[in-house]
Amino acid sequence: MFKFPQGLYVDVRIEETFDTKISFKKLELEAQKVRTNKGAFIRIFDGNRWYYSSTTDVEGIQEHIDALAKMAAPNPDILQHPLVQAFEVHQDTLLRHDQDSVTAIPVQKKQQLMESYLALITDPAVVHHTSYYVDNKTIKSFYSSKGSAITFDKQTCGIRLTLEIACGENKDQVTVSKAAENFAGMQGLEAFITEEVNKSVAFTRDAQPVVPGEYTVLLSPEATGVFTHESFGHKSESDFMVGDETMKAEWALGKAIGQELLTIIDDGGESGGGYTPYDDEGTKAAKTEIISRGILTGRLHSAATSAALEEPLTGNARAMNFEFEPIVRMTTTYIAQGNRPLADIIAEIDDGIYVDTVKHGSGMSTFTLAPARSYKIEKGRITTPLKISVITGSVFETLAEVDAVSSEFKLVTFVGGGCGKMEQWPLPVGFGGPYTRVKKLKVQ
Amino acid sequence: MKQEFIVIREKETAARVQNTRINAVRRKDIVKKGVRVYENGKIGISGAIGDISDDVLVQGAVENLAAGIDYPYPLTENTKDHRNYNAKPMTSEELVDLAESILSTLRRDYPDFSFSETIAAYEIDMEMRNTAGLDLKYSDAICYLGLILKEKKTANLFDGFISCDGRQFDLDKFWDITHQVLEAYRTPVALPPGDTLPIISFDTSGTLDFLRKSLNGERYATGSSLFSGKMEQQLFNEKITVEINRNPLSWPKPFFDMEGVVLKDDRYPLIAAGKLVGVFTDKKIAAQYNLPHTGAAGGEYDDMPGIDASRSTPLPLRFKSDSTDLKSALKGQPAILVIASSGGDFTPDGSFAAPVQVSLLFDGEKVVGKLPEFTMRSHLYKMMGEDYIGTFDNDILYLGDLPTQLQCCCMTIVR
Known part of the structure; x- marks a missing residue:
């Protein structure tokens, strides 16, 4: 298919995307967009430096390979380079969405579904709303000079509602989102939407300012997902560790960093936003236990970090799209299911905070959660809605503060957001988990 | 057609x-x-x-x-x-x-x-x-x-x-400030005493993101903006001016909006001398709600143009520099120059809190050392009101030849 130059490692990733976006302002159709696009990312490695090219000229990929090859210095021993040796070789075709492809659903049907949901928003406190239905099907093809030839697909459908709520002087902008892997998964959301609108209006009407301080915090599965992603997920991305002896010592495998009830997993094979059956270097998805029963047992790797740290590949080299090179990213990352009923965990909290939904989070040395809806917990009961700017904790200490995880468990996927890492934002990821109790976090 | x-x-x-x-x-x-x-x-x-x-x-x-x-x-x-x-x-x-x-x-x-x-x-x-x-x-x-x-x-x-x-x-200017900043990173210092300290930010995007929500013409007209019904009212300190600024010399982006509108002098004021004087609109919102049209349509190349279109092209709001002498404005008080503050936010009514992961102590003329992490807290109306010190052209911290600003206000420090 391609003529790969001698003495160089080469791989080519071609992405063919189908996208629909149907936007509304209240009940009025605002835009209806259906697109098919194609782009490619080419990488060449000479043993010393990488050379990348991103192009929309898919017919001209060979010319891009040849141009990059001229910049590189051919290396007769390239196949013996530890990084090149680390690359897996697969020939596989994995098309899961031939039978339920969003490309086969008429756009009018997608529009009608959205209109039926928007008709449910009748509360006068919702003074305005904008919304969209979106779907994407991406077919990725990957070819390497080591012999890989992989084609797989990935599909997401979703809705996102932005509600403008005004209850007298109390105002808020609230986002409601839901996603699934196919159009059938977007049916029957009436109860979900009605409940979310009702909860959001009540929250806007009744929320009180929080008294800043340290609290025991109970996290919903959604908030647990953001917490896991920000408090520890980014720390497990091993590109931060390559060449850094202090980091390697601090995060040495085998170190105890949480209680025995805590297990954290990253799994590219899990369906949803983080589904990555092969990563963007052609590595097959793995289920990686980053933390097993409180002990640090794994890290997330690209081929480069795997070779540098001499640890197994995990299939976490991901690019946001064809414009970027793969870097180490999470896929679907979650705290494993616990064995205690939620009711028992809440009952033990005398004075705490329950975080239901989250606007965003971040994960440097101090990680943050900015709650959308949160509530006071008093004597074992969830009570008053609270306005909170931000919840923070130290990534070095907080996992040890997790003292309960529930038997109730849920993974979640949204549309209209994702994970950011420097220039590559937003990358779809999956997250979630059980209800999680953290003994002590700072709340502002 | x-x-x-x-x-x-x-x-x-x-x-x-x-x-x-x-x-x-x-x-x-x-x-x-x-x-x-x-x-x-x-x-x-x-x-x-x-x-x-x-x-x-x-x-x-x-x-x-x-x-x-x-x-x-x-x-x-x-x-x-x-x-x-x-x-x-x-x-x-x-x-x-x-x-x-x-x-x-x-x-x-x-x-x-x-x-x-x-x-x-x-x-x-x-x-x-x-x-x-x-x-x-x-x-x-x-x-x-x-x-x-x-x-x-x-x-x-x-x-x-x-x-x-x-x-x-400009490599000379780059090295001049980079040497100064990296030396400061090597010099740990303690937070100055006091519960409230002057905070200097060169990144005003958090505040502007919140203002962008509140100055949206559609939100204003439908009653969901924090500023709804407050046109011509004094919202902030009278020094403060916030404008749409599409001058590429200020921000290297196109000088026109996604409906092809070019603003007079590439600018349109929304807050002037602390008063609310306008909200931003595209052609549709201006017509629908009888508001002045401000050429604010955004969106991707193949999107329907609109003011709520794409986050990838946020409306270029900018504070106008209103003060000139940062050293005098600080009146000899040490200040905190925020380098990295990630994850903070406003509540819908304007309360603000944010962790500061990286900051430097600033003595009025130069950075002198790296401070420990802390959290800063305030409220929009305090930051932009009684606690506002000023927005200055940045001639202290060279960040390239695009004009940048330093904004200074006092905030509560949580250690």
Whole structure:
């Protein structure tokens, strides 16, 4: 298919995307967009430096390979380079969405579904709303000079509602989102939407300012997902560790960093936003236990970090799209299911905070959660809605503060957001988990 | 049938940096095209990445008319404005040479740090034209350096940033401030005493994001903005002016909005002398709610233009510099220069809190040391009201030749 130059490692990733976006302002159709696009990312490695090219000229990929090859210095021993040796070789075709492809659903049907949901928003406190239905099907093809030839697909459908709520002087902008892997998964959301609108209006009407301080915090599965992603997920991305002896010592495998009830997993094979059956270097998805029963047992790797740290590949080299090179990213990352009923965990909290939904989070040395809806917990009961700017904790200490995880468990996927890492934002990821109790976090 | 064409061509050469060495060179060459057709008060849109022919795209846009989307607004007509803000872009070779030179100095002089991320040269040409005589073209080229730094002795993901963006790269000025900042990183100092301290930010995006929500004409008109019903009222300190600023000399983005509107002097004030004087609108919102039209339509090349369109093209709001002498304004009090504050937010009613992961102590003239982490807390009306000190042209911390600002206000410190 391609003529790969001698003495160089080469791989080519071609992405063919189908996208629909149907936007509304209240009940009025605002835009209806259906697109098919194609782009490619080419990488060449000479043993010393990488050379990348991103192009929309898919017919001209060979010319891009040849141009990059001229910049590189051919290396007769390239196949013996530890990084090149680390690359897996697969020939596989994995098309899961031939039978339920969003490309086969008429756009009018997608529009009608959205209109039926928007008709449910009748509360006068919702003074305005904008919304969209979106779907994407991406077919990725990957070819390497080591012999890989992989084609797989990935599909997401979703809705996102932005509600403008005004209850007298109390105002808020609230986002409601839901996603699934196919159009059938977007049916029957009436109860979900009605409940979310009702909860959001009540929250806007009744929320009180929080008294800043340290609290025991109970996290919903959604908030647990953001917490896991920000408090520890980014720390497990091993590109931060390559060449850094202090980091390697601090995060040495085998170190105890949480209680025995805590297990954290990253799994590219899990369906949803983080589904990555092969990563963007052609590595097959793995289920990686980053933390097993409180002990640090794994890290997330690209081929480069795997070779540098001499640890197994995990299939976490991901690019946001064809414009970027793969870097180490999470896929679907979650705290494993616990064995205690939620009711028992809440009952033990005398004075705490329950975080239901989250606007965003971040994960440097101090990680943050900015709650959308949160509530006071008093004597074992969830009570008053609270306005909170931000919840923070130290990534070095907080996992040890997790003292309960529930038997109730849920993974979640949204549309209209994702994970950011420097220039590559937003990358779809999956997250979630059980209800999680953290003994002590700072709340502002 | 009127037709409108948008073409964006982007080229980039980026040196990708890991552990203070270039580990990859990336080239991008991307074309994006959008076409709109207008007929009987309706709009049809199509678009593609790649150099697809106009005929194919027009055909797609005509088919999209069947969706029946209303657009009964006059097109921007008979306006020709071609602007090139950098006729001599940096070449790929120059960029790689520059990156090698900077990294070599960093390796030699700062072996206790490692630096990673990107040094890049970026070119953009954007055209918007229609069959009613609109003919706009924006060409520009910038180079940018954005390196995260990591102290080798810490176990943090990263410990700070150095950055520099501009049409030219003044190495002398860059090294002058970079040496000063990196020396300060090597010098830990304690937070000054006091519960309330002056905070200096060169990144005002958090506050502007919140204002962008509240100054949205549609939110204002429907009653969901924090500022609804407050037109002409004094909201903030009387020094404060916030305007739409599309001057590419301030922000290297197109000087026109996605409906082809060019503002007089590329600006439109929304808050003047602390008073609310306007909210931003596109053609539809202005007509629907009888508000002044402010040329604020955003969106991607193939989107329906609108003020709530795409987060990838946020409306360019900017504070106007209102003060000149930061040292005098601080009245001898030490201040905190925030380098990295990630994850904070406002509540809907304006309460604000944010952790500060990286900050430097500033004595009124120079940075003198690195401060421990803390949290800052305030409220929009306090930060922009009684606790506001001023917005200054940044002549202290060189961040490139694009004009940057330092904003200073007092906030509560949570240690």
